[in-house]
Amino acid sequence: MRVEFRPAAADAGVTFVRGDLARPVRIRASVANRVEAPRRTTLRSGGASVEMVEHIMAALGGLGVDNCEVWVSAAEMPGLDGSSLPYVDALTAAGLVELNAVRPALFVREVTRLGNEESWVEARPGTSGGLTLKFHLDYGPGNAIGRQTLSLPVTSDSFRRELAPSRTFMLKAEADWLLAQGLGRRASLKDLLVFDAEGPIDNELRFRDECVRHKALDLVGDLSLAGCDLVAHVIAYRSGHRLNAELVRVLLTEGDMVGGFKRSA
Numbered sequence: 001m002r003v004e005f006r007p008a009a010a011d012a013g014v015t016f017v018r019g020d021l022a023r024p025v026r027i028r029a030s031v032a033n034r035v036e037a038p039r040r041t042t043l044r045s046g047g048a049s050v051e052m053v054e055h056i057m058a059a060l061g062g063l064g065v066d067n068c069e070v071w072v073s074a075a076e077m078p079g080l081d082g083s084s085l086p087y088v089d090a091l092t093a094a095g096l097v098e099l100n101a102v103r104p105a106l107f108v109r110e111v112t113r114l115g116n117e118e119s120w121v122e123a124r125p126g127t128s129g130g131l132t133l134k135f136h137l138d139y140g141p142g143n144a145i146g147r148q149t150l151s152l153p154v155t156s157d158s159f160r161r162e163l164a165p166s167r168t169f170m171l172k173a174e175a176d177w178l179l180a181q182g183l184g185r186r187a188s189l190k191d192l193l194v195f196d197a198e199g200p201i202d203n204e205l206r207f208r209d210e211c212v213r214h215k216a217l218d219l220v221g222d223l224s225l226a227g228c229d230l231v232a233h234v235i236a237y238r239s240g241h242r243l244n245a246e247l248v249r250v251l252l253t254e255g256d257m258v259g260g261f262k263r264s265a
């Protein structure tokens with residue numbers, strides 16, 4: 001499996017290209033191409049799909065890369081260490097180029113909230129001129145994850161430092177269930193953050209609150225399916241990929257699209 005980031009022209013957006021098919025199929029990274037799949041983000045277009053793209057999308061969105069072709073050699077993206085860090089490192093090593101073009105942004109003008117008491121996500125008008133996030137994670141009592149909250153402005157620096165290294169996590173019961181379903185056999189406890197009542201099993205945390213940081217990373221990836229910058233304050237309570245993507249859909253119809261914001265990367 002190979003993932004290759006190639007430059008794209010201004011306004012091209014982010015497009016996955018399935019280079020392994022007889023004729024390469026292009027799949028635009030847009031919420032319009034998102035199909036519902038459990039625990040992962042799948043995009044489908046032109047009869048082909050790319051799966052588990054969420055941590056690639058987070059890396060591109062977090063670094064502010066809005067024009068890129070992602071050539072891949074299989075439908076399923078590699079899990080790597082469960083974070084966005086390997087992708088961020090690859091993009092950083094390749095170098096990013098600022099294009100002489102305006103960068104469209106979506107301004108949230110009023111409070112938009114989706115979900116219920118169990119889990120919700122809300123977008124408010126931004127006050128920082130960019131995107132700020134607040135994530136509340138609540139795994140309830142009786143486990144080592146518990147409650148964690150994180151607030152941060154999303155810039156390429158803060159993403160790289162605070163979010164990108166945080167890894168996918170799950171409770172032991174969830175991991176056992178996935179194994180029983182025949183999923184995740186290739187993953188070992190070294191590259192999967194699995195929690196029992198005491199803490200991570202055979203692993204060490206990269207941050208004390210690594211779990212909520214990973215939920216924020218996932219949210220950055222989901223929001224980047226808007227295909228443009230978001231000027232908003234997004235607050236999430238126990239939300240996941242499906243609800244986050246639903247918010248993007250609503251914002252694209254209700255928000256205020258403004259061009260000429262800043263240059264594209």
Ligand SMILES: [Zn+2]
Nearest residue numbers: 054168214218
């Ligand atoms: Zn994730």
